[in-house]
Amino acid sequence: MTDAFPITIYHNPDCGTSRNALAMIEAAGYAPTVVEYRKVGWTRALLGELLAAMGAKPRDVLREKGTPAAELGLLTVGVSDESIIEAMLAHPILVNRPIVVTPKGTKLCRPSEVVLSLLDRQPDHFTKEDGEIVRP
Numbered sequence: 383m384t385d386a387f388p389i390t391i392y393h394n395p396d397c398g399t400s401r402n403a404l405a406m407i408e409a410a411g412y413a414p415t416v417v418e419y420r421k422v423g424w425t426r427a428l429l430g431e432l433l434a435a436m437g438a439k440p441r442d443v444l445r446e447k448g449t450p451a452a453e454l455g456l457l458t459v460g461v462s463d464e465s466i467i468e469a470m471l472a473h474p475i476l477v478n479r480p481i482v483v484t485p486k487g488t489k490l491c492r493p494s495e496v497v498l499s500l501l502d503r504q505p506d507h508f509t510k511e512d513g514e515i516v517r518p
Contacts, residue, residue, distance in 0.1 A: 387502055389414035392432075392481040400480040402494035402510045407482070409505035410498075414482075420474050429467060432481055435488035440466035443490055445478040 389407055391414050394400045407414050433440065440463045444451060451457055454469050456476070470476045482491050484500040491497040495516045498504050504518040 387412070387485055389500075390417060390483045391415070392417050392419045392477070392479060392483075394418070394420060394475075394479045397479055398511050399492055399494045402508075403480045403482060403491045403497040406494060406497050406505065406508050406516070407501065409508050410501050410503050412501070419477065419479070423474050424471055424477065426467065426471060429470060429477070432483070432488060435483070436481075436490065438490070439463055440470065443478045443481070444470075445476055449473065449475050451476055 389412050391400075391404055391407065393404055393416050395418065404414070404416065429440075433443070436442075441461075444456060444466055446452065446457060450473055451469075454473070455461065456466055456469055466476075478490055478492065480491050480494075480497075482489060482497050482500050486500045486502065489496055489500060491500075494510065498516075498518050506517070508516045510516060
């Protein structure tokens with residue numbers, strides 16, 4: 383990370399999409415701040431800031447696959463934003479990843495190459511873990 387272009391990635395190292403986004407950032411020559419949100423958790427204020435910056439609702443970043451979202455009843459129509467936020471605070475894995483913050487904006491980077499739109503420089507090309515080649 384540099385003071386001129388700070389980058390923060392809310393990262394899950396067990397997620398290929400998150401690993402690819404982080405690797406693309408690093409391939410572009412950046413050393414981002416990496417927040418392993420499953421370890422440190424979320425705060426209401428931080429979730430609110432990220433959602434506002436993305437123009438998103440809690441449901442927009444709710445991760446369903448591999449999480450307790452269904453068991454918690456969060457996939458039912460009509461579940462309030464507040465209920466989803468409370469669940470995300472209790473179960474950090476419910477927030478989809480990776481979320482990347484740069485001076486160019488804040489986005490949920492799915493697919494991982496979305497991260498390239500948040501950088502002021504990009505690698506010439508990048509090979510994802512699955513062998514797919516990404517060219518900006």
